[in-house]
Amino acid sequence: MIENYNVFLLVCGIAFLFGALFPIVFKRTPISLPMLQVSFGLLMGYWWTTLSFLDPIDNGLIIEKLTEIVVLVSLVGAGIKIDTELSWRLWRPTIRLLLITMPIGIFAMAALGYYAFGLSMGAAILLGAVLAPTDPVLASSIQVGPPNTGGEDTPRFTLTSEAGLNDGLAFPFVYLAIKVAEALSAGQRFDGEMLWSWFTHDVLWKIGAGLMVGIVVGKAMAKLVFSKYSQETPISQGYVVIALTLVAYGLAEYVESYGFIAVFVAAFAFRRSEHQHDYHQKLHDFAEQSEGLLMSLVLVVFGMLLGQGLQSGIELTWRVYIVSFVFLLLIRPIGGFIALSGLGLPHSEKYAISALGIRGIGTLYYLSYALNHGYFADDDALKLWVVCSIVILISIFMHGLSAPKLLKITPSKPPST
Template structure:
């Protein structure tokens, strides 16, 4: 049987399913990522499978670049769909999650990895840095809606903005783990270089390049004479160009591209906040993101079914996964929100729904390609287990929980009123 033709047939079927399934799953306690993983498992067990029967440890580079691409596309989409202008007070809930919840989560997960899994300092820190960020890809079901749709309550805004920023802000901790892993003489000489380069320079240059690229693209898109504006094309394909341009330019100067892409999206959105072209950019980016996510999660399911990676999972890995998802993230998130004006139920949802996903795989692949870590199979197996549990538990819970909180706050009627006012303002 022609493997190429079989691959095309299966790919087409899976793409159609991932296009159609969101409509079917809209009112069901299931998510698209769950379905993709199940499809991957089924295909892997099929005698006609075109999927590779090997785990990411056999091809670190491919795992790194595929997850890198889907994350930067998701970051651009997240930035474009946030209606709330950037500001200290307006984004206070986000700053709290970033300044307190993320570092505390990293420290707690690292301690758990060191004490229970027996990981060395470098591997333990890498485990914490890998699992602390909220994933911008798999958290789409609980993020804000497309631009100017009014689907931006505090819960959705907090999780969207947190996912947009903490994927880049966890990078210094990943770099610290790499430095520790490469420090064979156990000295502290690496700390000065890490603070100056990996923290100060890369974060600053990432933010600055993101703003600069966003300003330039905003001018070319909305401010030049109408005949030459990118917005005049109405072509959402520009979103992919914006994403790659911002990421590539920032990485070339040694900055954090993840930070830059999200800042570029926010800056671009702020240039002409009410333009309908943002919707075109977002819609195309979302389609690309969903396609990439589908491919990677199908492969994720295939890796799980193959079994060699999960063979390293034991009772300690299960405990680490449960404690990370059920105790560390919810507790850190809840404490960071003490004093905020949101209701208790809203704070609890924000604290609990810190989904782990493809960004974790990227960081793990990136770091393990740069340095040698101890107990690497245990590290990968634990991360995969946490992602699997997170996808299933959060995927099942998110629809009924958000439906319940929306009904309790009468969000649907308020959103409808806001959309009506926005349409009236545009028609004036």
């Protein structure tokens, strides 16, 4: 990569130029920016034969850290732009998606991974865990608009809040996969005692502590930013966004909880403080631009990885495509319909929410994070990367083409409290 550094910078510069000109050039086309950038990266990876092979297994740590930053910025941006107040009635669709749809997706994909691809039990659980959560990065185009701009209808709010929370709530199942793989690699049996330890620590403690850290950090930062002293000398929104993200994440990880949950909750708690203040708009603008730049970089590199894989002749069996389409077209939509039944939502809204379960950069983070622990066999790791990459690629194009039409027919707003 070093010997091609200058050319790589040129490729990234072109990708950023796509982002700048996209609203002008492609305004009247069904093409989305992620579709364009992944396609560009794929072509570069396929035809740029002098580029060193971007092996996702060998470069797992780099992928983990890069995608981690992108997801964090996306989570803080999602939390800041939500106008809807915290209310059981308004958040019921989100809670049902988290408690019903996501477990259905995890179980179904784990079963498909085990029986269709011959994955070990730990790898099969990991496949379900990394693909079940919707992506807060690639889903930004179907989320609610900037703070205090209105237009926060039920589908957009539900998809925004789901993407903000389920990335953190998928972590217990990632840890379950890691612990199962660790036990199997050591020749042990994953017994009831290990399962109880996982439930009490990785589920109850880490989720609860992540929520508390997020609330405390969000409220404390809001008191500081909106104090009478800061009104006289406004604080830079860039510093606040980064500080809110890193303080919440760092503190949550320090107390061994889930940093992703803490960051989204901190951003939402900050947003609910002085929620009509125009300062939230400035925070959102900074977070959105930062997210867009980082997303462009990751998508181009992801496309290059796909292009190199095709050029090197990595085998893609019919099972990969069938399972990918089954997951995106059947498992997620059916799970969404089950979760949203009985809420009185129009059929078009239920279909839009259920169908737009976008997979993306969050999946890349979880997969690299788990594989970097070293408990999964190389054969399983390769299968996981191939399946997840194809699911993400199909999701980018399928949801990119269908999202505008699906969201156009769902104009209603959440009921008022």
